[in-house]
Amino acid sequence: MRALLVVLVVAALACFSSAQHQALIDYLERRLLAIEDRISLWHEQTTRYASELRELKQQMVGQLETLDKEKETLRTHLDGVGTRVDRVERELDYLETQNGGTTPCVDVDDKLMEQQVSLVTEKNKVKYAKLSDCRDMISSIKAMKILKRLGGAKGSWTKDIESSRSSSGKVFVFNGTDGDAIYEFSSVQHFTSSPGTAQAKVQRLPSAWRGTGHVVYQHHAYYVKQEEATPPMVVRYDLKNSSVVDTVVFPLQDQVAVYSLNPETLVDLAVDEEGLWAIYATQNERHISLAKMDASTLDMEQTWDTACPRDNAEAAFVICGTLYVVYNTAQPGRSRVQCVFDVSGLVSTDEAPLVYFPKRYGSHASIKYNPGEQLLYAWDHDGYQILYKLLIKHKLEV
Structure with a gap:
């Protein structure tokens, strides 16, 4: 009896265990399917x-x-x-x-003015003997004409100035701030209509020029030659015979640019009714200096220290013995003549009209005056060649 009971218990446990295992398996299968x-x-x-x-x-x-x-x-x-x-x-x-522009008027006693003129004239007869009776000065910029765009951002161009009253028709171009080539065009019309310099006559110089301070005067090119660690030299080159006529070492010990906005130019040569001039600066002076040169011998006849600062200056030119310095800003704005120096003492910066160039916001690489035409030949930093027509008045005109 006892044995039977044990057998029944064991069988029941086996059945319960089998059912429990089956339920677990079914549950796992459902989870796996999910x-x-x-x-x-x-x-x-x-x-x-x-x-x-x-x-x-x-x-x-x-x-x-x-x-x-x-x-x-x-x-x-x-x-x-x-x-x-x-x-x-x-x-x-x-x-x-x-x-055109308006000319400011100043009320001055006539007798006092005559006395001042007499004193100034007598004083400067000893210092500087004028070559002409020119008494012109700028009143304003009358007109502007943009001719073309040639070359790079810097350069200079001008006509051959034969005398104070005439110019030849030939146009000469110095492209860039250094090189040994001068491009010659037969006229302004030829220069304007020519594509680039392809149709120009090329004059190869025996030495390279530097800066933008070159001029052409009486069939001669006057350019500045400057080698590293040596003083600059002014060279007179005969364009007809293709030969160097004369050279002179410019007495500039400190190699400092005459214009802070155009650092490549150490000496800027200019021509007016009086002849050849040199515009320069020295390291010890913060102002621009002016020298009258003999166009034939390149001798310096006389020098002047002006009150015109180099800072923010971009170019300058000379008219009837009066230096006009053009200023701008580091971020190019509108060019203006802000400082004037007259070797005869008849015109001062305070008395001269403030001349603004036409409203083109940009600076100039060079400005050259042509006394025969009373025009300014300018090269701006966008590479354009521009003509400025001047409105002229007489010095001491009230």
Whole structure:
């Protein structure tokens, strides 16, 4: 009886254990099926997301290509608009200058003025003997004409000045701030219509020039030769015979630029009704100096220390023995004559009118005066060659 009871208990436990194992297996199978369903769902979602990302990428690439094309088209349009605006500004500047400027009047007692003129004249007869009776000075800039754009940002161009009252038709171009070539054109019209320098006659110099301070006077080119660690030299070159006539070491011990805004130019040569001049500076002086030179021998006849500062100066020129210094700013603005020095003492900066150049915001690399035409030949930092027509009045005119 006892044995039977044990057998029954063992059988019951076996059946209970078997049922429990079956239930556990069923539960695990259900969990695995649920996990498989979720994995399948995740896989489908991942595939869909990847497909959507590829489509979005393709759309973005297409839009970026379209934007690049539109950007290039817009840049082209802006360049065209900028060119047209620049042209319109120049035309407006020219039209503005047609009316000329007004000359300030100063009320001075006539007798007192005559006494002052007599004293100043007697004083300067000893210092400087004028070569002509020129009494002209600038009143304003009457007109501006932009001829063309040649070469780089810096250079100089001028006519051959035969005398104080005449000029030859030939135009000479010094392109850049150093080189050994002078480009010769038969006239201003030839220069304007020629593409670049292809149609110009080329004069090769035996030595290189430096800066933008060169002039052509009585069929001779006067240029500044400057080698490293040596004083500058002024060279007189015969353009007809293609030969050097004379050279002289310029007495400039300190190699300092005459204009702070154009550091390549150590000596700026100029021609007016009186002949050849040299504009320069020294290291110990912060002001510009002026020298009268003999065009035939290159001797320095007399020198003057002016009160015109070098800082913010961009160019200068001489008219009837009066030095006009043109100033600007480091960020180019509107050029203006802000300092005047007259070797005869008849004109001072306070008495001279403040001359503004036409409203083109930019600076000049060089400005050359032609006494035969009373024009300024200018080269601006955008590479344009410009003519300025001057409105002239007499010194001491009230």
